Amino acid sequence: MSQISAEQVEKLHAQLKSIQEPKGYFFNKDSQYVYDLLEGLLQNRQRYGYACCPCRLAVNDREADKDIICPCVYREADVAQYGTCYCGLYVSREFNEGKIPVQTVPERRGE
Amino acid sequence: MPPVKIYTLSTCGHCKSTKRFLDDNDVRYDFVDVDLLQGEEREKVIDEVKQINSRLSFPTIIIGDTIIVGFKEDQISEALGL
Numbered sequence: 001m002s003q004i005s006a007e008q009v010e011k012l013h014a015q016l017k018s019i020q021e022p023k024g025y026f027f028n029k030d031s032q033y034v035y036d037l038l039e040g041l042l043q044n045r046q047r048y049g050y051a052c053c054p055c056r057l058a059v060n061d062r063e064a065d066k067d068i069i070c071p072c073v074y075r076e077a078d079v080a081q082y083g084t085c086y087c088g089l090y091v092s093r094e095f096n097e098g099k100i101p102v103q104t105v106p107e108r109r110g111e
Numbered sequence: 112m113p114p115v116k117i118y119t120l121s122t123c124g125h126c127k128s129t130k131r132f133l134d135d136n137d138v139r140y141d142f143v144d145v146d147l148l149q150g151e152e153r154e155k156v157i158d159e160v161k162q163i164n165s166r167l168s169f170p171t172i173i174i175g176d177t178i179i180v181g182f183k184e185d186q187i188s189e190a191l192g193l
Contacts, residue, residue: 033124040122054122057145057157057167088124104125104181107168 004042012038025071025079025090037089041070055087056109067109074108112191113175115140118160121147125182126170132184136193145169 013034017027027034040054052058053068067073075085082105083095094100115133119126121144133140145156157167163178164171172179174190 033128036127037122037124040124043122055120055125055169057120057169104183106181107166110166 002046004039004046008042009035009038012042020071020090024092025075025085026093026096028084028088028091029096030088034089037087053087054089056107077108078105112138113177114173115191116173117142118156118169118171119144120169123169129170129172129182129187132182132187136191138191 013027016038020026037054041051044054044058045051048058048060048062048065050062050065051070052065053070053072056068056072058065058068062069071090072086075090078085079090079092079095082103083100084091084102084105086105086107088105092100115138117126117129117133117140119129119142126144130140130142143156145153145160148156160167160171163173164180166180168180170180170182172187174187177186177190179186179190
């Protein structure tokens with residue numbers, strides 16, 4: 001697996017930021033954490049052909065993994081309830097303002 | 112200090128935070144990045160994880176007899192006796 005470059009991560013960061021913020025989904029204010037996750041997304045895109053959640057085990061089958069292709073189908077409910085998505089990449093404005101307690105988001109998948 | 116084993120994913124932020132926390136506290140641990148495994152070994156380890164965490168979510172952390180799912184710092188500290 002070839003190394004992901006900083007330029008690739010920064011390009012993805014800019015792309016996603018412009019698309020997701022207008023929808024109310026902000027990157028976690030912990031920028032190093034976000035950087036690592038975006039790198040993970042690019043690694044997953046490289047090895048599976050699609051950018052699935054860096055915090056879930058993919059099975060390398062797009063159909064079986066379609067619910068966890070980022071942004072996952074669980075993001076809306078998780079951000080609404082916990083202020084953050086499962087992996088912590090996307091958060092609400094209030095979460096970044098420290099108005100929501102940081103807690104581990106339980107896995108909804110398979111409920 | 113109880114034995115520590117963690118099942119992780121190489122791309123997972125919570126898993127990296129868990130490893131960093133253990134490193135920062137000089138805790139020796141074994142880890143398995145499950146996403147980097149292939150074939151029979153991968154299936155074997157997936158079965159291991161499902162035995163203790165049927166949701167197959169990560170990190171799955173074993174500290175002695177205590178199983179913790181997710182980077183829950185307070186629970187990890189308590190189980191380690193920190």
